[in-house]
Amino acid sequence: MKTSLSTAVNYGEKFGGGIVFYLDNSQKHGLIAAIEDIFFHYSDHWDKQKYAGLYRWSTGQNLSIHKTDFAWKELSDTGTGIGQGAENTRKILMKYPLATFSATAAGVATAYQGGGFRDWFLPSKDELNQLYLEKNVIGGFAAIGYWSSSASGCYNAWYQNFKSGKQYNTFGKGTLKRVRAIRSF
Numbered sequence: 001m002k003t004s005l006s007t008a009v010n011y012g013e014k015f016g017g018g019i020v021f022y023l024d025n026s027q028k029h030g031l032i033a034a035i036e037d038i039f040f041h042y043s044d045h046w047d048k049q050k051y052a053g054l055y056r057w058s059t060g061q062n063l064s065i066h067k068t069d070f071a072w073k074e075l076s077d078t079g080t081g082i083g084q085g086a087e088n089t090r091k092i093l094m095k096y097p098l099a100t101f102s103a104t105a106a107g108v109a110t111a112y113q114g115g116g117f118r119d120w121f122l123p124s125k126d127e128l129n130q131l132y133l134e135k136n137v138i139g140g141f142a143a144i145g146y147w148s149s150s151a152s153g154c155y156n157a158w159y160q161n162f163k164s165g166k167q168y169n170t171f172g173k174g175t176l177k178r179v180r181a182i183r184s185f
Contacts, residue, residue, distance in 0.1 A: 008027055014035075016117065017117040018182075019033050035138075035139075038180070038181060042102075044103065051176065058157075080125040082127050083127075084127075085182060105147040132160055132162055141180070143162055146180055147177045147179055156171065
């Protein structure tokens with residue numbers, strides 16, 4: 001739930017279950033990063049392999065014999081800007097419901113309950129870039145790719161390499177990457 005502040009918070013301040021990494025012009029609304037990457041052990045529903053801390057944007061179903069290709073459903077209406085991650089995540093979960101696809105990037109971000117809050121989501125492309133720019137203030141990032149909630153056609157979605165800072169949309173939605181959930185206030 002988005003709330004307005006009567007007192008100022010600062011970048012890097014612990015607040016709302018995480019660390020503030022973005023403030024809008026009013027300085028009363030912004031974004032909070034989880035204090036850690038989402039990390040749990042699971043067996044992938046499609047390839048039956050065991051993973052820990054790495055998630056697919058959609059699914060690995062393209063690896064199965066069922067050929068319904070849920071991994072390649074187009075979500076062409078996801079945004080890339082700051083303030084669009086929550087809506088993107090909602091749209092992703094409409095295609096890949098949490099009850100069925102619990103280990104997807106949007107699924108694990110939504111299920112995250114850091115700080116006792118239940119309104120976490122997968123950041124948009126620009127929100128993820130802002131996370132990268134503030135990575136030393138937030139801390140705990142690996143030098144690896146992180147998923148955004150911004151799709152890039154049927155086959156790809158945007159992610160950011162946290163070693164180089166470069167953003168890419170060249171790897172398929174079934175590729176394994178890390179997830180850092182965010183929430184707004």
